[in-house]
Amino acid sequence: MPATKIVVNIPGETPYDVRIGASVLDELGASLRKLPKVAEAPQLLMITDSNVAPLYLEAAKASCKDAGFRVSDIVVPAGEDSKSVEVAGEIWAAAADLGLTRDCAVVALGGGVVGDLAGFIASTYMRGIPFVQVPTTLLAMVDSSVGGKTGVNLPAGKNLVGTFKQPAFVCASTAVLATLDAREWACGCAEIAKSAVIDSDDFFFWLSSHTRQLMARGGSTVTEAIARSVVFKAGVVAQDKTESCGVRECLNYGHTLGHAVEALAGYGTFSHGAAVAEGMRFAARLGREVVGTSEELVTAQDELLDALGLPALAWSAPAEDMLAAMKRDKKTRAGEVRFVLPRDVGDWELVAVPDDVILEQLRAWEASK
Numbered sequence: 001m002p003a004t005k006i007v008v009n010i011p012g013e014t015p016y017d018v019r020i021g022a023s024v025l026d027e028l029g030a031s032l033r034k035l036p037k038v039a040e041a042p043q044l045l046m047i048t049d050s051n052v053a054p055l056y057l058e059a060a061k062a063s064c065k066d067a068g069f070r071v072s073d074i075v076v077p078a079g080e081d082s083k084s085v086e087v088a089g090e091i092w093a094a095a096a097d098l099g100l101t102r103d104c105a106v107v108a109l110g111g112g113v114v115g116d117l118a119g120f121i122a123s124t125y126m127r128g129i130p131f132v133q134v135p136t137t138l139l140a141m142v143d144s145s146v147g148g149k150t151g152v153n154l155p156a157g158k159n160l161v162g163t164f165k166q167p168a169f170v171c172a173s174t175a176v177l178a179t180l181d182a183r184e185w186a187c188g189c190a191e192i193a194k195s196a197v198i199d200s201d202d203f204f205f206w207l208s209s210h211t212r213q214l215m216a217r218g219g220s221t222v223t224e225a226i227a228r229s230v231v232f233k234a235g236v237v238a239q240d241k242t243e244s245c246g247v248r249e250c251l252n253y254g255h256t257l258g259h260a261v262e263a264l265a266g267y268g269t270f271s272h273g274a275a276v277a278e279g280m281r282f283a284a285r286l287g288r289e290v291v292g293t294s295e296e297l298v299t300a301q302d303e304l305l306d307a308l309g310l311p312a313l314a315w316s317a318p319a320e321d322m323l324a325a326m327k328r329d330k331k332t333r334a335g336e337v338r339f340v341l342p343r344d345v346g347d348w349e350l351v352a353v354p355d356d357v358i359l360e361q362l363r364a365w366e367a368s369k
Ligand code: GLY
Pocket: 143, 144, 146, 147, 149, 243, 248, 251, 252
């Protein structure tokens, strides 16, 4: 099957391609040779992690070397802890030791942690050099590799330091998804479901009628799910590149409660996707009270999430603790907790919901467990 190509066209940025398909990793070097800002790079710095390196680093490097590139690599420990200022400092120093110059490029080979970290390196080293995303998780393919958010965590919170820098190219190999476990797969499915609810009837009904194929990882369905998610996200980012005019926030659907679940249950207890799915269920029910969300949406979304291996969590925390956790989130402004609430599929609103309304819904949520 030939690769699918989506062009991401964001005002003020150089348009870039997202190539999706089974053989795109083998063709990585050839693709980079066609990129104006990367083709003549004297050196590529591939940044990956200790989980991905044994699986795909050699193949990615071989493809680039076959295309005539000189390639160096840095392997960071797998896990969120690598998204730190300390690790970034080590990579800046290593890049300088390797003689990386302004005309070189960074290649991020990995999931969201590697993509955010490598993007941050590329946007800061020598005041910015080109970078390419080679996402290796479904979650990174449908969300973090597109749209240009980069960053590292601080002890005070996740992603507190970062930049916006669009990649020059995204290489989404469906072949590498074979090694993802069920938890990671569901994580990506949660973001696809989020995109479908916010996007349109067309995406939502397509996804609802392809859940079996997506869970079976059928090649053409996986490619289409990624492509639809990328088209949706690119459209959102094109309207609000820096999340400053109230549009890009729609990508946070499900994340308000989801982040509180992750923080209170302890990071890693539930996958990010499971927490987001729980947040979508909660937001739809809150929406019923606040923006008149239809019962049909609540039910259809529950069924979609169930079918994607994202059941309602058998976990809760006291309503007051959940509200306090939401208020600590960096997306809270002036103490107001804001939710993306779907009125219907493809029709959403960003609403600052009063505390008493949130607490009432949280109590109902707690009682349902
Ligand atoms: N992952 C949300 C965003 O890129 O804005």
